[in-house]
Amino acid sequence: MEYYKQLRxxxxxxxxxxxxxxxxxxNRDGEILLQKRNQTTWGLPGGLMELGESLEETVRREVVEETGLTIGKLxxxxxxxxxxxxxxxGNGDEFYAVTAVYITEEFRGELQVDYExxxxLEFFALDALPETVGKSYRNYLQDYRAHLTARR
Structure with a gap:
């Protein structure tokens, strides 16, 4: 059972x-992989930490589970x-998220939608994101855009 479910x-x-x-x-074209998490909301692949995992291990596991991709350097x-x-x-559960956001340009495998x-799953240009990207994800991507600008 997932750790947070045990806590609940x-x-x-x-x-x-x-x-x-x-x-x-x-990807090579500079597009960002987004995951449609429900009927309307898009976000980034990832999820919650399990007992004994590092944040890096968490993101690697979640990306494989949700996309079928294995990611490289973070x-x-x-x-x-x-x-x-x-x-x-919607069910009344409340939480405060503490989210590590990683960037990678290294990945292998074929995109696979798990449907759970x-x-x-779709790659989007940073200036052509869907309107229904979740608020937190928009914040992350805005900071990613600033990171790209600072690198130039």
């Missing part, structure tokens, strides 16, 4: 602090946390 058995809907990691996967963009990342789910957590 004890605390019910009370707020939790949940660490996780996502990847900004960039660069940490930033870690995001605080009141801005408080989430209340993923409705679609």
């Amino acid at each position: 058995a004890y605390v019910g809907h009370q707020p939790l602090i949940l660490p996780g990691a996502v990847a900004i996967i960039v 660069m940490l963009l930033n870690v995001y946390s605080g009141a801005e990342y408080h989430i209340k789910m 957590e993923t409705h679609a």
Whole structure:
């Protein structure tokens, strides 16, 4: 059973602090891989940390599970946390996300939609993202854009 589900058995809907990691996967054309997480919302592949994992191990595991891709060298963009990342789910569960955002241009494998957590996978140009990219993901991608500008 996933760690956060074990915690929920004890605390019910009370707020939790949940660490996780996502990847900004960039193809040769500079496009970003987005994952359609439900019928409307797009985001970055990644998820919650399990007991004993590092954040890097978390993002590697989640990317394989959600996309079928194996990722290579990672660069940490930033870690995001605080009141801005408080989430209340439709079922009443609350949590504060602490999310490590990694960048990689190294990946191999074929995109595979698992249909449990993923409705679609698609690469998008940074200036042509879908309108329905989630708020937190928009923040991450805005910082990624600033990172690209600073590298020039």
